[in-house]
Amino acid sequence: MESLSASAWEDRYRSGETPWEKGSGAPGLIDFLDHHPSLPRGTVLIPGCGTGHDVRSWARHGFASTGLDLAPSAIRRCCEAPSDPAWQIHYSAGDFLGDQPSTRYGWVFEHTLFCAIPPADRDRYVLAVRRWLQPGGHFLAIHYMLRDDGDGPPFGCTQEELMERFTPHFELLRGWIPRSYPNRTGLELMLWWRHRPAPSQPI
Numbered sequence: 001m002e003s004l005s006a007s008a009w010e011d012r013y014r015s016g017e018t019p020w021e022k023g024s025g026a027p028g029l030i031d032f033l034d035h036h037p038s039l040p041r042g043t044v045l046i047p048g049c050g051t052g053h054d055v056r057s058w059a060r061h062g063f064a065s066t067g068l069d070l071a072p073s074a075i076r077r078c079c080e081a082p083s084d085p086a087w088q089i090h091y092s093a094g095d096f097l098g099d100q101p102s103t104r105y106g107w108v109f110e111h112t113l114f115c116a117i118p119p120a121d122r123d124r125y126v127l128a129v130r131r132w133l134q135p136g137g138h139f140l141a142i143h144y145m146l147r148d149d150g151d152g153p154p155f156g157c158t159q160e161e162l163m164e165r166f167t168p169h170f171e172l173l174r175g176w177i178p179r180s181y182p183n184r185t186g187l188e189l190m191l192w193w194r195h196r197p198a199p200s201q202p203i
Helices: 006-015 027-035 053-060 072-080 119-132 159-166
Strands: 043-047 064-069 089-093 105-111 133-144 170-176 188-195
Touching: 006 072, 027 053, 027 133, 027 188, 043 053, 043 119, 053 064, 053 089, 053 105, 064 072, 072 089, 105 119, 119 133, 119 159, 159 170, 159 188
Parallel strands: 043 064, 043 105, 064 089, 105 133
Antiparallel strands: 133 188, 170 188
């Protein structure tokens, strides 16, 4: 299994080995934002943001959007991408799993980040979502539902695993199969959660 290291992902961006780069925001996210115009606007963190398409999708809908990625070359490409001066956007190179946030966000959105990390780090992933998200905040995720052949990334996951890992700390508001890129049609699961950490439990 390939470890989640900054150098490994940086090498991929430098070599152009980025099959996840589709040239536009996640269709499921675009539909979600279009269909929920009355969502209270606030802050959103997009970990594993890549070249920033999803960051700009949130900003286009009035959210203060922060993109975070391990690869400096990805963040450099984010900063070079055209954007509206009125959008509230910030990009940063950093480690979602390991860093301590200087602020907590009203939303955390991820698009196929969970499947990109080795399964041994998934407990750390759940802790990271809780650490970066405000109490009562929302976690929106698009998961790539592949069978686990151990040869990732991406690494396989099941709906049962997702429920088992997140239900103790989050309330599931809705789950559905979103509109996807053509090569992922029917292979993605979108889950909308609300954070409910125990008040006395440190994260």
